Amino acid sequence: MVQTISADRVTLYQLEAEFGLRQIESASAFLEWQQELPALTSSEQQRLDRVRAAFANLTQRSVLENTVKLAVVAPLLDLAGLFLPPFYVSTEDEVELTAQEGELTIRGRMDVLVLKEQFWLLVIESKRAEFSLKVGIPQVLSYMLTTPVHDRPLYGLVTNGSNFVFLKLVWQANPRYARSQEFVLENPGDLERVLQVLKRLAAVVGQ
Numbered sequence: 001m002v003q004t005i006s007a008d009r010v011t012l013y014q015l016e017a018e019f020g021l022r023q024i025e026s027a028s029a030f031l032e033w034q035q036e037l038p039a040l041t042s043s044e045q046q047r048l049d050r051v052r053a054a055f056a057n058l059t060q061r062s063v064l065e066n067t068v069k070l071a072v073v074a075p076l077l078d079l080a081g082l083f084l085p086p087f088y089v090s091t092e093d094e095v096e097l098t099a100q101e102g103e104l105t106i107r108g109r110m111d112v113l114v115l116k117e118q119f120w121l122l123v124i125e126s127k128r129a130e131f132s133l134k135v136g137i138p139q140v141l142s143y144m145l146t147t148p149v150h151d152r153p154l155y156g157l158v159t160n161g162s163n164f165v166f167l168k169l170v171w172q173a174n175p176r177y178a179r180s181q182e183f184v185l186e187n188p189g190d191l192e193r194v195l196q197v198l199k200r201l202a203a204v205v206g207q
Contacts, residue, residue, distance in 0.1 A: 003104050003105070004104075004105045004106075004107060005104070005105075005106055005107075006106075006107060006108060007095070007097075007106050007107060007108025007109075007139045007142050007143065008108065008135070008139050010106050010138050010139060010142050011138055012137070012138045012141075014104065014138075015138055015141055015142060015145070018099040018104045019097070019099060019145055019174075019175065020174035020175060021141065021145070021174065021175050021176075021177065022174060022175075022176050022177075023176070023177055023178070023179070024176050024177065024178040025178075026178075029168070029170075029176075029178040030166075030168045030178035030179070030180060032155070032168065032197070032200055032201060032204060033166050033180040033181075033197045033200070034180075036200060037193070037196040037197065037199075037200050038196055038199045038200060038203070040192055040195065040196065044079055044195065045192070047075060047079060048075075048079075048191050048192060048195060050075075051071065051072055051075050051076070051191065052185065052191060054071045054072075055071055055072055055161060055162065055185060058071055058161075059162070065111065065126050065127065067161075068126040068159070068160065068161035069111065069112070069126050071161070072126075072159070072161045072185075073111075073112065073124060073126055073159065073161075076194065076195055076198055077089065077112070077114070077122075077198070079195055079198075079199075080195060080198035080199045080201075080202050081199070081202055082114050082122070082198070082202055086116050086206055087114050087115065087116050087202070087206070088114070088115045088116070089112065089113070089114050089115075090112075090113045090114075090115065091110075091111065091112050091113070092109050092110070092111070093109065093110045093113050094107070094108075094109050094110075095107070095108055095109070095110060095143050095146045096146070097142055097143075097145055097146045106142045108139065108142065108143060110123055110124075110125075110143050111123075111124050111125050111126050112124040112126075116205050116206065120144070120147050120149070120154050122155060122156060122157050122201075123140050123143045123144055123154075123156045123157075124140075124156070124157050124158065124159065125139050125140045125143075125158045125159075126159055126160065126161060127158070127159075127160045132160075133158050133159075133160060133163050133165050133182065136158035136159075136160070137158050137165065137167070137179070139158075140156045140157075140158045140167060141156070141167065141169070141177060143156075144156050144167070144169045144177075145169070145175060147169075150171040151171075153168050153169065153170050154168070154169040154170075155167065155168055155169075155201050155205075156168075156169065157198075161185070162184065162185045162186065163182055163183070163184055163185070164182065164183040164184075164185075164190075164194045165179055165180055165181075165182050165183075166179065166180040166197055166201075167179050167180075180197070
């Protein structure tokens with residue numbers, strides 16, 4: 001009997017058991033968030049300061065996903081050049097992932113998807129601000145596993161507006177993923193680093 005679950009309820013254990021997903025612990029597996037990061041201009045820094053101010057104002061009350069996307073995610077994508085060619089931004093795409101044995105199907109709707117020639121750059125899950133990223137990471141990974149492209153890395157980002165984690169998915173015998181450190185908007189320099197990583201990934205994929 002096929003079990004169907006919502007992507008926002010999937011666990012890393014289920015992805016490992018049903019789809020063979022494994023984490024790569026080596027730091028060298030995901031150098032893109034660590035090396036050759038571009039410098040930011042003064043105007044980009046000023047825009048990030050406005051993002052911080054907007055988020056601080058919003059967190060005085062409960063922040064819903066759509067608000068996070070407007071106040072934090074959209075400015076970051078814009079500054080990274082991901083609204084411009086050769087990239088294309090799509091939202092609310094429905095996805096379905098079924099295990100080879102056909103016993104588990106995962107269904108969900110992606111928040112933001114950035115594509116270049118059918119290559120998925122980012123699958124962003126902007127959970128409610130009070131939710132832990134531990135909820136969003138397996139959800140984003142389940143979306144990333146649906147990509148038809150297996151000969152190039154796929155990059156993801158999960159954020160609740162305040163915390164950010166980048167993911168990299170590659171295919172060997174089985175899918176493997178690596179993750180960045182967690183960046184926190186309130187920490188000095190972390191939001192700048194998030195934008196730098198986004199710009200770096202855009203450069204890598206846009207080549």
